[in-house]
Amino acid sequence: MTTAIALIGARSGSERVPGKNVRPLAGHPLIAYAIATAQQAGVFGRVLVSTDSEETAAVARHYGADVPFLRPDGFATSTSPDIEWIAWTLERLPESYDLFAIVRATNPFRGPGVIRRGLEQLLAIPEADSIRAVELVKQHPGKMWTLADDGRTMTPLLDQSHLDVAWHAGQYQALPRVYAQNSALEIAWTRVVTETGTREGRVLAPFLTEGYEGFNVDDEDDWARAEELVASGRATLPSVEAAPSVDEAR
Secondary structure, eight states: OOOEOOOOOEEEEOSSSGGGGGGGEEEEEEHHHHHHHHHHHOSSSSEOOOOOOOHHHHHHHHHOOOSSSOOGEEEESSTHHHHHHHHHHHHHSSOOOEEEEEOOTTTTTHHHHHHHHHHHHHTTOOOOSSEEEEEESOGGGGGGGEEEETTTTTEESSOTTTTTSSSSSSSSSGGGGEEEEEEEEEEEEEEEHHHHHSSSOEEEEEEOTTTTTTTOOHHHHHHHHHHHHHHHHHHHHHHHHHHHOOOHHH
C-alpha cells in the first residue's frame, strides 16, 4: 500500500499579507482550510504543519494538524527554498512515507477532490517523479517584450524570427498553449528529495486546475478578492468541522 504525508508550510514572515496563515477568512484562519482539505482527502497517514511560529502551531493543532516541532528560523525566511524545510522535516520523522504532498495554506478554494485527482493521476504515470498544478496562461510569453538599456526600443522575449507570423502579431487562440504553475498542489515521491536534492525530481507531470482551484492569496488585493468570491458564492471553501478558535470566534 502506498503511503503519503501532507506537508503544510506556514512560515510566519509574510510581508505582503502579514499573518495571513492565521488571518480569518469566513470565520476560520486561512490555514484551517488547507488542514481540512488534507484531512478530508482521506489519502494521508499524517497531516503535518511546518511553521516557525508558536502562534501558528497552536492554531494548526486546534484544527487537528500535527506540529511535532518548529521549523528553524533559517528555513523560514522569504528567500528560503522549500526543499530545505521539506528535507529537514522528512529526516526528523520516525516513520517514512512513499509520497509527500505540499498543501499550501494560500489556496483556500482547492478542496479534497483536487488532492484525490492529483494522486490518482500521479500513480497512473509511473515515469513521473512528481505532479504539479498548472493552468493556461492569460498573458502569453509570445506577446512579452524586453526593453533596450536606454528604454527607446524593445525586442520580443522569445525569438520568433523563424515564424511566418510572429506570435506577438497573432491572435491568442493561434498561439502554442503555454501553462503557468500555480501553488494549488504538488505531490512527489519522497525518494526524489534524497536522489535529486529537489522537491520535484526530474520528470514532472502536469495537473490541470479548474476554476478557482489555483487561486492563490499572495497580496492584499488577492485577500479582498477571496472575500468577495466567498461572499458572492462564486467560489466555495472546504468545510471546516472544528469550531472557530478563540480569536476567530470574537
